[in-house]
Amino acid sequence: MSAKIISGTETAKAIKEELKKEVAALADKVVPGLVTILVGEDPASQSYVAAKNKTAHALGIHSEQKTLDAETSEEDLLALVEKYNNDEKIHGILVQLPLPKHIDEAKVLNAINPDKDVDGFHPVNVGRMVLGEQCFLPCTPHGVLELLARSGVETSGAEVVVVGRSNIVGKPVANLMLQKREAGNATVTLCHTRTKDMDFHTKRADILIVAAGVANMIKADQVKEGVVVIDVGVNRIGVTESGKAKLAGDVEFESVKEKAAAITPVPGGVGPMTITMLMKNTVQSAKQFAGLA
Ligand code: L34
Secondary structure (H helix, E strand, C coil), X not given: CCCEECCHHHHHHHHHHHHHHHHHHHCCCCCCEEEEEEECCCHHHHHHHHHHHHHHHHHCCEXXXXXXXXXXXXXXXXXXXXXXXXXXXXXXXXXXXXXXCCCCHHHHHHHCCHHHXXXXXXXXXXXXXXXXXXXXXXHHHHHHHHHHHHCCCCCCCCEEEEECCCCCCHHHHHHHHHCCCCCCCCEEEEEXXXXXXXXXXXXXXXXEEECCCCCCCECHHHCCCCCEEEECCCEXXXXXXXXXXXXXXXXXXXXXXXXCCEECCXXXXXXXXXXXXXXXXXXXHHHHHCCCC
């Protein structure tokens, strides 16, 4: 058996078509506005931020890209965030992570107006998410849920195993999937670096979500026949002949796809969904500011 490939690129395309229509229909009332702030020159971050701005532009969303050098002080970054908190054209503020070591990440995320926090990283939005209240959902977990829902994967009652406990992916995706919601109602196990017997857990997963940041960490002998695999990892493992980054997921795709019922590829899996959910949140924010939601 070879797995069905769950294409994030295709699913994202469908959602972007919907958003494009929505943005066009809003045009005489509000133009959604996004600002991305990148500190430093990390090549992966540069590529993600560029993709976010390009996608925004394609959907008719106003987008501004702010790039600050790696030595920028925390104070200057906070001042910039404050400027955009007060900018009426901007409905979404994204500070790309990770930030340089000398900047306190939590302090910066706290400074973003929760109503413009389209990443869903502000403690107010995290709290609302955990309580199941209306909020901006974090983009990667939201993308994973949309991918499952739109691929017709039944999550209710499923054994979901998440590998990785980051604030950006592991913790929120585990939390969302246990909630009474679409793509939720699962029985969730969250594994991490101190998990005693990782294989015991991964082998009983109906749905395995891997966000560990370790290239090709999950092999075929660690999953059961018929599992649905969502690979969140985007690891740069070299350079292709054309000079582009060579990417690998956290799952050994070639072997695991022979056992799985369905699997997401890297690239073209969760990554494009992350970007698309950011657009969805930005449109949502604009509607809220315009009193239309
Ligand atoms: N503030 N920081 C903030 N918000 C985020 O939501 C992110 N993240 C993560 C890193 N830091 C962040 C992203 O945007 C990871 N991430 C992200 C976004 C997009 C892609 C990967 C990670 C993506 O589009 N990946 C492509 C490959 C792109 C490439 O060539 O590098 C894919 O098909 O997987």
